[in-house]
Amino acid sequence: MLAIIGGSGLAEFAGLEVSHRRLAPTPYGDASAALTFGHIAGRPVVFLARHGDEHHLVPHEINYRANVWALRDCEPFGIVAVAAVGSIRGDLRPGDLLIPHQIIDYTWGRAATYHEGPGSAVHHVDFTEPYDQHLRRRLCAAAAAAAVAVSDGGVYAATQGPRLETAAEIDRLERDGADVVGMTGMPEAALARELGVPYAAINVVANCAAGRGDPGQRISLEAIHQVLEQAMQPVRRLIEAMLAADDHD
Numbered sequence: 001m002l003a004i005i006g007g008s009g010l011a012e013f014a015g016l017e018v019s020h021r022r023l024a025p026t027p028y029g030d031a032s033a034a035l036t037f038g039h040i041a042g043r044p045v046v047f048l049a050r051h052g053d054e055h056h057l058v059p060h061e062i063n064y065r066a067n068v069w070a071l072r073d074c075e076p077f078g079i080v081a082v083a084a085v086g087s088i089r090g091d092l093r094p095g096d097l098l099i100p101h102q103i104i105d106y107t108w109g110r111a112a113t114y115h116e117g118p119g120s121a122v123h124h125v126d127f128t129e130p131y132d133q134h135l136r137r138r139l140c141a142a143a144a145a146a147a148v149a150v151s152d153g154g155v156y157a158a159t160q161g162p163r164l165e166t167a168a169e170i171d172r173l174e175r176d177g178a179d180v181v182g183m184t185g186m187p188e189a190a191l192a193r194e195l196g197v198p199y200a201a202i203n204v205v206a207n208c209a210a211g212r213g214d215p216g217q218r219i220s221l222e223a224i225h226q227v228l229e230q231a232m233q234p235v236r237r238l239i240e241a242m243l244a245a246d247d248h249d
């Protein structure tokens with residue numbers, strides 16, 4: 001089956017034929033919400049709302065370890081994570097989709113590994129390519145087949161939040177090579193790698209990052225919500241197309 005993590009704007013997946021829901025306790029605590037099992041395009045899927053059903057968990061409060069552990073226990077062939085981002089690169093506009101290929105992690109103080117605590121051996125997982133290449137390619141191929149416009153590749157900067165960035169911070173992220181900025185991509189991706197679950201992301205551009213929109217304009221949460229609501233339709237079409245094309249579940 002495919003595991004899907006839904007971010008802001010995707011607390012539930014329209015088009016998912018739900019069969020049942022199950023709470024997901026793990027050795028690391030509870031996942032953000034009950035796991036939702038069902039089918040999309042006739043293929044089995046497990047869905048998890050990253051911020052909880054009521055969108056009540058801020059990015060640094062999310063129990064990423066429990067979320068990824070709970071999904072891994074379902075033995076998915078991969079995790080597709082949907083996450084809203086601000087665009088740093090000028091050609092990425094609100095509503096655009098991007099399949100990132102790299103990450104820079106600026107988060108701090110989050111429980112970011114399974115390899116710690118009593119009895120745990122020192123372990124350094126390879127993270128050179130943070131996203132699974134094969135899953136990324138399948139998403140990009142499905143996007144082409146379903147005529148869903150996506151940018152293939154980009155550098156995702158993970159910031160701590162929950163506040164948005166300053167304009168100078170966004171300038172710094174751009175100098176560092178980042179194309180988009182979000183708050184939830186890490187440690188999620190690294191934890192999936194530690195557990196050996198292929199992981200890829202669909203980034204949904206919700207807004208121009210701080211200092212990048214119209215001069216003097218603040219980032220409006222209302223506008224973000226509107227953009228995300230609209231943009232989830234192509235996200236769903238993309239995931240449906242990937243599953244429909246897929247003979248691997």
Ligand code: HPA
Nearest residue numbers: 084085086181182183209
């Ligand atoms: N910054 C960080 N995270 C985000 C943004 C942003 O501008 N938009 C959506 N998630």
